[in-house]
Amino acid sequence: MRxxxxxxxxxxxxxxxxxxxxxxxxxxxxxxxxxxxxxxVRAAAGSLFRRRTxxxxxxxxxxxxxxxxxxVGFLGPxxxxxxxxLKMLSGLxxxxxxxxxxxxxxxxxxxxAYLGRMTLIMGQRNQLTWDIPxxxxxxxxxxxxxxxxxxxxxxxxxLIDLLEIGELVRKPVRNLSLGERMKCEIAGSLLHQPTVxxxxxxxxxxxxxxxxxxxxxxxxxxxxxxxxxxLTSHYxxxxxxxxxxxxxxxxxxxLYDGDLPGLVRxxxxxxxxxxxxEEGFSQAxxxxxxxxxxxxxxxxxxxxxxxxxxVPKAETxxxxxxxxxxxxxxxxxxxxxxxxxVIERVFSSGSSEAPGQDQVAAEITREAERR
Amino acid sequence: MATLPVAEQPxxxxxxxxxxxxxxxxxxxxxxxxxxxxxxxxxxxxxxxSLVSQPxxxxxxxxxxxxxxxxxxxxxTAGEYAAYFVILMVVNQLTFSWHMWEFEWxxxxxxxxPVLLRPLHPVHNDIIENLTFKALTLVALxxxxxxxxxxxxxxxxxxxxxxxxxxxxxxxxxALRFLVEWTVAxxxxxxxxxxAVNQVFGVLSFFLSGLIAPLALFPAPVQVAAxxxxxxxxxxxxxxxxxxxxxxxxxxxxxxxxxIWIVLAVVLLRLVWRHGVRRYSAVGA
Numbered sequence: 001m002r003x004x005x006x007x008x009x010x011x012x013x014x015x016x017x018x019x020x021x022x023x024x025x026x027x028x029x030x031x032x033x034x035x036x037x038x039x040x041v042r043a044a045a046g047s048l049f050r051r052r053t054x055x056x057x058x059x060x061x062x063x064x065x066x067x068x069x070x071x072v073g074f075l076g077p078x079x080x081x082x083x084x085x086l087k088m089l090s091g092l093x094x095x096x097x098x099x100x101x102x103x104x105x106x107x108x109x110x111x112x113a114y115l116g117r118m119t120l121i122m123g124q125r126n127q128l129t130w131d132i133p134x135x136x137x138x139x140x141x142x143x144x145x146x147x148x149x150x151x152x153x154x155x156x157x158x159l160i161d162l163l164e165i166g167e168l169v170r171k172p173v174r175n176l177s178l179g180e181r182m183k184c185e186i187a188g189s190l191l192h193q194p195t196v197x198x199x200x201x202x203x204x205x206x207x208x209x210x211x212x213x214x215x216x217x218x219x220x221x222x223x224x225x226x227x228x229x230x231l232t233s234h235y236x237x238x239x240x241x242x243x244x245x246x247x248x249x250x251x252x253x254x255l256y257d258g259d260l261p262g263l264v265r266x267x268x269x270x271x272x273x274x275x276x277x278e279e280g281f282s283q284a285x286x287x288x289x290x291x292x293x294x295x296x297x298x299x300x301x302x303x304x305x306x307x308x309x310x311v312p313k314a315e316t317x318x319x320x321x322x323x324x325x326x327x328x329x330x331x332x333x334x335x336x337x338x339x340x341x342v343i344e345r346v347f348s349s350g351s352s353e354a355p356g357q358d359q360v361a362a363e364i365t366r367e368a369e370r371r
Numbered sequence: 372m373a374t375l376p377v378a379e380q381p382x383x384x385x386x387x388x389x390x391x392x393x394x395x396x397x398x399x400x401x402x403x404x405x406x407x408x409x410x411x412x413x414x415x416x417x418x419x420x421s422l423v424s425q426p427x428x429x430x431x432x433x434x435x436x437x438x439x440x441x442x443x444x445x446x447x448t449a450g451e452y453a454a455y456f457v458i459l460m461v462v463n464q465l466t467f468s469w470h471m472w473e474f475e476w477x478x479x480x481x482x483x484x485p486v487l488l489r490p491l492h493p494v495h496n497d498i499i500e501n502l503t504f505k506a507l508t509l510v511a512l513x514x515x516x517x518x519x520x521x522x523x524x525x526x527x528x529x530x531x532x533x534x535x536x537x538x539x540x541x542x543x544x545x546a547l548r549f550l551v552e553w554t555v556a557x558x559x560x561x562x563x564x565x566x567a568v569n570q571v572f573g574v575l576s577f578f579l580s581g582l583i584a585p586l587a588l589f590p591a592p593v594q595v596a597a598x599x600x601x602x603x604x605x606x607x608x609x610x611x612x613x614x615x616x617x618x619x620x621x622x623x624x625x626x627x628x629x630x631i632w633i634v635l636a637v638v639l640l641r642l643v644w645r646h647g648v649r650r651y652s653a654v655g656a
Contacts, residue, residue: 005563032652092484094649100512108649112388112490121489129403131410136403143399144489146392207558 018101021065028098060252077347090120123201145192159187278328315369404503450526474559543629548605551637560647581607603621
């Protein structure tokens with residue numbers, strides 16, 4: 001583990017269960033108590049005397065461990081408990097129960113030594129002071145994190161260089177665009193060179209070019225400093241570019257923890273077959289096509305020159321063989337569905353009764369039970 | 372650039388919060404806060420106006436009462452009233468804080484999160500914000516107070532001991548009022564709307580701190596309450612001292628009361644903070 005030896009000894013011994021992990025979480029749970037009442041004056045008056053509260057389980061007992069230098073994607077639909085987990089790990093929130101150890105510290109004790117070694121960057125929240133030039137906020141961070149002046153100048157200039165924000169740092173934050181602000185925010189959050197980074201939607205609302213640059217920067221930071229990064233994003237491009245490993249949570253529970261291809265294998269029981277017919281084959285194959293891929297396959301899209309089909313994984317070989325034998329096919333490709341689609345199916349399965357999702361839902365239940 | 376393995380990089384010793392580190396933060400925050408306050412010049416002027424107007428109204432009312440009463444009322448002459456309220460204007464400006472009114476917003480919107488993530492207790496952020504605002508407004512307020520003192524013929528006769536004791540009494544009053552009000556502000560962790568709590572505290576403070584009138588004018592039970600609670604020690608005491616109303620023993624006892632209350636307030640603040648911050652739900656942020 002990469003923290004100063006003096007603290008490493010005392011901290012690590014207190015959490016033997018964390019082993020060599022930088023971030024370790026055990027049975028972490030957060031329940032919010034939310035006041036609840038009907039709308040209207042009557043209900044409002046009633047709540048004066050009897051306040052009703054409802055418990056909302058945001059995170060319901062999750063476990064995982066992240067090793068030094070890993071970049072892990074933390075995925076889940078809105079309200080899955082991602083941000084709540086990040087807030088607990090960064091020390092903003094007390095959990096209802098469970099344990100966590102980050103760099104050997106219990107985050108919510110908010111030990112100064114811990115806060116000085118990690119950072120939490122939120123795409124929709126600003127820590128830079130709105131009305132003063134960015135560089136002034138940086139200097140304040142220098143004092144807060146007690147970075148020696150020469151070290152500070154070196155890091156600041158390097159970050160300004162890498163993020164190409166030389167033009168921006170003399171302007172007040174309020175005069176910056178969303179993307180510019182995000183870049184300045186990232187630089188400000190890394191001045192103290194944290195070894196653990198929690199990134200919550202770091203590319204939200206940014207254009208594609210900016211997203212790509214921030215992605216490259218994060219990858220570079222990880223490589224340079226062997227930093228451990230836990231990142232949430234709704235953009236699968238971020239996750240595909242940065243994370244070898246993903247952790248998926250849904251309704252506060254862990255659904256999957258492993259590599260990206262594994263996620264596709266586990267949660268997408270289908271393959272997509274795209275066929276292109278030979279020229280001159282003008283008759284619409286409609287019913288014939290449907291008959292060929294029956295019973296489990298389905299035609300997603302078709303035209304006079306080709307079709308896109310979705311078939312169960314186990315049927316792929318059989319269906320492909322039949323298509324090639326029965327129809328004048330010029331080209332045929334078999335693919336996994338795009339990662340976005342898989343994720344979408346995983347997310348929607350827990351909450352809706354949409355037909356065709358049963359299989360995924362069953363898979364998720366099995367997965368949950370196994371844990 | 373050099374890519375040192377992280378283990379070999381210099382890491383600040385966060386465990387020990389040294390005074391020099393704190394002063395460095397105060398210095399840096401003072402500079403940014405100064406820039407910020409200048410960005411809000413208009414707001415600053417309006418604040419200043421409210422800081423002047425409230426004691427000024429009391430001043431006019433009480434000197435008028437004394438004069439129509441044949442020169443004195445409740446044992447104070449018009450000149451003594453003038454002195455009381457002119458000094459009060461300065462002491463109130465130096466001791467007041469606004470965090471009670473800001474905390475609810477901070478907690479409810481999650482704007483507290485960035486401050487919580489710093490390796491530094493959030494109270495330091497507010498201490499220096501408070502001091503910067505005061506340093507700035509004092510520059511404008513002092514000439515106003517002096518002018519009013521002459522205009523209303525303020526009469527006060529502090530002894531040498533009073534003058535010497537005024538400095539510490541004022542600093543202790545500033546610390547005490549800040550600590551107490553910051554602790555009250557933490558109610559925001561338990562309640563969504565703290566307006567009522569603030570209002571009750573504000574009214575108590577208005578009467579028991581000597582802001583509306585010198586405490587000597589109040590019935591004995593009120594005076595006892597003001598002396599047992601921190602109120603007298605956070606505003607009225609330094610004013611009375613500067614006026615030359617207090618004996619040597621009273622001054623020493625007053626300073627002692629201030630110190631005792633500050634110790635209590637620090638203990639209370641830490642206790643309330645520890646429990647309150649657990650309830651922080653970092654909404655939105």
